[in-house]
Amino acid sequence: MEKKIGIIGVGMVGGALKRYFEKMRNIQPFVYDRGKNIGSPEEVNKADIIFICVPTPFNKEKNYFDLSYIEDAFSNIKGEKIVVIKSTVLPGTAEFLQERYPQHKILNNPEFLTEATADQDMCYPDRQIVGYTKKSFDVAGDILMLLPLAPFSRILPATEAEMVKYFGNTWFSTKVIFANQMYDLCQKLGINYDRVMEAAAADKRIGRTHLEVWHKGKRGYAGKCLIGEEMIYQYTGNGIKIVPIKDFCGDYILSAKDGKLFIDKVLAKSKRKIEKTVKVNLSKGRNLEMSPDHLVVYVDKNGHFNITEAENLKIGDKIPVILDKLPVVFDQYTINLVKDLRIKEGVFVGNVARDYANELKPYLSFHQYKGLKRVRPISLPLSSVIQAKIPMEGLIIKTGKTGTWIPSQMGVDKDFVRLIGYYLAEGCVSDNRVFFSFGYSEKELIEDVKFILGRIGIKFSTQVGFWQGHKSSFTVKVSSKILSRYFEQFGKDCYSKYIPDYIFLMPQEIKDELLKGLLRGDGSLEASNIGNYYTISYATVSKRLIEGIDLLLREKGILASRRIFRSKKSKENCYELRISESKEIKKLLPFLTEEKRKNIKLTAKFIKSPVYERLNESVALLPIKEIKRFTQPTWVYALETQNSFYLTTGGLLTHNCLPKDTKALIRFAEKLGVDLKLHKVVDEINDKLLKEQGIFDPEKYSKRE
Numbered sequence: 001m002e003k004k005i006g007i008i009g010v011g012m013v014g015g016a017l018k019r020y021f022e023k024m025r026n027i028q029p030f031v032y033d034r035g036k037n038i039g040s041p042e043e044v045n046k047a048d049i050i051f052i053c054v055p056t057p058f059n060k061e062k063n064y065f066d067l068s069y070i071e072d073a074f075s076n077i078k079g080e081k082i083v084v085i086k087s088t089v090l091p092g093t094a095e096f097l098q099e100r101y102p103q104h105k106i107l108n109n110p111e112f113l114t115e116a117t118a119d120q121d122m123c124y125p126d127r128q129i130v131g132y133t134k135k136s137f138d139v140a141g142d143i144l145m146l147l148p149l150a151p152f153s154r155i156l157p158a159t160e161a162e163m164v165k166y167f168g169n170t171w172f173s174t175k176v177i178f179a180n181q182m183y184d185l186c187q188k189l190g191i192n193y194d195r196v197m198e199a200a201a202a203d204k205r206i207g208r209t210h211l212e213v214w215h216k217g218k219r220g221y222a223g224k225c226l227i228g229e230e231m232i233y234q235y236t237g238n239g240i241k242i243v244p245i246k247d248f249c250g251d252y253i254l255s256a257k258d259g260k261l262f263i264d265k266v267l268a269k270s271k272r273k274i275e276k277t278v279k280v281n282l283s284k285g286r287n288l289e290m291s292p293d294h295l296v297v298y299v300d301k302n303g304h305f306n307i308t309e310a311e312n313l314k315i316g317d318k319i320p321v322i323l324d325k326l327p328v329v330f331d332q333y334t335i336n337l338v339k340d341l342r343i344k345e346g347v348f349v350g351n352v353a354r355d356y357a358n359e360l361k362p363y364l365s366f367h368q369y370k371g372l373k374r375v376r377p378i379s380l381p382l383s384s385v386i387q388a389k390i391p392m393e394g395l396i397i398k399t400g401k402t403g404t405w406i407p408s409q410m411g412v413d414k415d416f417v418r419l420i421g422y423y424l425a426e427g428c429v430s431d432n433r434v435f436f437s438f439g440y441s442e443k444e445l446i447e448d449v450k451f452i453l454g455r456i457g458i459k460f461s462t463q464v465g466f467w468q469g470h471k472s473s474f475t476v477k478v479s480s481k482i483l484s485r486y487f488e489q490f491g492k493d494c495y496s497k498y499i500p501d502y503i504f505l506m507p508q509e510i511k512d513e514l515l516k517g518l519l520r521g522d523g524s525l526e527a528s529n530i531g532n533y534y535t536i537s538y539a540t541v542s543k544r545l546i547e548g549i550d551l552l553l554r555e556k557g558i559l560a561s562r563r564i565f566r567s568k569k570s571k572e573n574c575y576e577l578r579i580s581e582s583k584e585i586k587k588l589l590p591f592l593t594e595e596k597r598k599n600i601k602l603t604a605k606f607i608k609s610p611v612y613e614r615l616n617e618s619v620a621l622l623p624i625k626e627i628k629r630f631t632q633p634t635w636v637y638a639l640e641t642q643n644s645f646y647l648t649t650g651g652l653l654t655h656n657c658l659p660k661d662t663k664a665l666i667r668f669a670e671k672l673g674v675d676l677k678l679h680k681v682v683d684e685i686n687d688k689l690l691k692e693q694g695i696f697d698p699e700k701y702s703k704r705e
Helices: 012-024 068-075 093-100 115-123 137-146 158-189 193-201 337-341 354-363 366-373 382-387 414-426 443-456 481-488 501-505 508-522 543-555 582-591 662-671 677-692
Strands: 005-008 030-033 049-052 082-085 105-108 127-132 152-157 231-235 240-244 252-257 260-282 287-290 295-299 305-309 318-322 334-336 347-350 396-399 409-411 427-430 433-439 461-467 470-479 524-527 534-540 561-565 574-579 613-616 619-641 645-648 652-655
Touching: 005 012, 012 030, 012 115, 012 305, 049 068, 068 093, 082 093, 082 137, 093 105, 093 158, 105 137, 105 158, 127 137, 127 158, 137 152, 152 158, 158 193, 158 677, 231 543, 231 645, 240 501, 240 543, 252 619, 252 645, 260 318, 260 645, 287 652, 318 652, 334 337, 337 481, 347 382, 354 366, 354 382, 396 481, 414 427, 414 433, 414 443, 414 508, 427 481, 433 443, 433 481, 443 470, 443 508, 501 508, 501 543, 508 534, 508 543, 508 582, 534 543, 534 582, 543 574, 574 582, 619 645
Parallel strands: 005 030, 005 049, 049 082, 082 105, 127 152
Antiparallel strands: 105 127, 231 240, 231 252, 252 260, 260 287, 260 619, 295 305, 295 318, 295 652, 318 619, 334 409, 347 396, 427 433, 433 470, 461 470, 524 534, 534 574, 561 574, 613 619, 645 652
């Protein structure tokens, strides 16, 4: 009776192995991939033989491989199984795991695939190696016969099989650096390296592979990159800062695992200049531009999850978008205007209790001290209050004699965050004044802004604008240098607006109020001419603002369409989000004014969008509609994270490439007391070569195929 096959992890390796069994052996394996929501532990445990094909990222901080994915795989395997590890692991790993899980028979079967031709390499390999432990020796031959035939096949102790993988990969790295050294010498001599290399490589003992100096636009072995304008989500300790990847300078970034968002550590950043880029345009108006060798997570037409280089993507492949909720870091948030804005000069404090008169006396003038003792309203210099270490809670501040009093501390509640939304949509700062401008008929918004300011205790003035003799606009104005300084942090005008970083990590009800202010202020509602269908849209010239709104919408499970356009008279791009699915419109209707929604009658039938699919509640799949290739010098950037993934423009999940071979083997050997001097020299030369090309952190590896 033929044994049943299971596979844990269906990325590049596991996916190719699955297709081998299906096409070449007519076997339908049981598969399980928790991160991609494929299969289940119950399903894969129906198998007698289970292949583990999960990632083993290199942990730069610990200088070692992270075996957590393999450990997780073993935790899901029940009973007594034959377990074959195809993941790249350091020598001795199978023996270590055999001791930890003695109920199983554990083997190692290293993979020798290239990303571009994974299926071909799987089905028609040059060599087939099976490594055994003492317990699994009796089944090693059966596993070898189960795998594709190869001209060279061997059954070896597991530690030797694991070493075979490292022998090859680090040898290729050595050849790359050797070739670069010969290239530099040829350049000095003024001779043609390509002709020298071709003649030398004709010797079969040398061979031509890995002697090409220029590999995908760079020398040495390095990382995969995005163009500098792609946006990423940096965690600052004070929230989520949305910035172009070229401007990233932090230690943490928004990432996703198993469809769930979390804050991940960034291990390295690099920069290099390349000659060609690939841009994929997806449905819903989303896109990503990157180096041809950038690793992309995608789902092919057959529903298989894979990781491949950008240049290998095809029309119809699907890219995952994460729709999960952000973690709540700030249950409450208080704005301390004195501390946050660092304003001291010319600032006065009010509401100081007379009980503090003695503490303040050394820092006050005679008249200021007497005024405070007489229990009459008096403004004191902020510098005096700070020197006396008087608590700022409950105090008010202003600049100059005629400035508007502002609470020195303000709690970020629903009302205040809605006011921020109104500012981002319809506000601006000019001449130390904050303006909220609406159409004259937008009574609900006008009254809401006036109510919020009044509740906080901020005085304001109003002004009516006229057009051709008719009332056309209504402006609420706060004359305050302090408040204007606060709001201008999030953009003085429409071009520089963005959502405050801290709001992204606050409770959902707070973020909903921000969306309410934004959509009420500048959102639009359009009716379809084919029934009770509607579109809610929001447009702005601020790319950072639209990226933030899109993130808040995705948290609510809403995947908006994106569009970039430019009016005839404008010199700036305008970014627009459009929501048309009835189910999503229903979620957003309460965010609009009563006037806008009073006559809305949604159809009872919810039509599912045909342009994308939902894998689950937190992951959507967007098909590639168009692939463009550009040839022009472009700076590109790469980040390395512990999780190997991070979010970029529009919530698209992208991959990075961590060092897994030369550096890992050096660290491993050091633990054994072996000094791999040649490997260290190779690594040092590569580091120098990468830095000369503007790759600032050489802790990056991209194997050449």
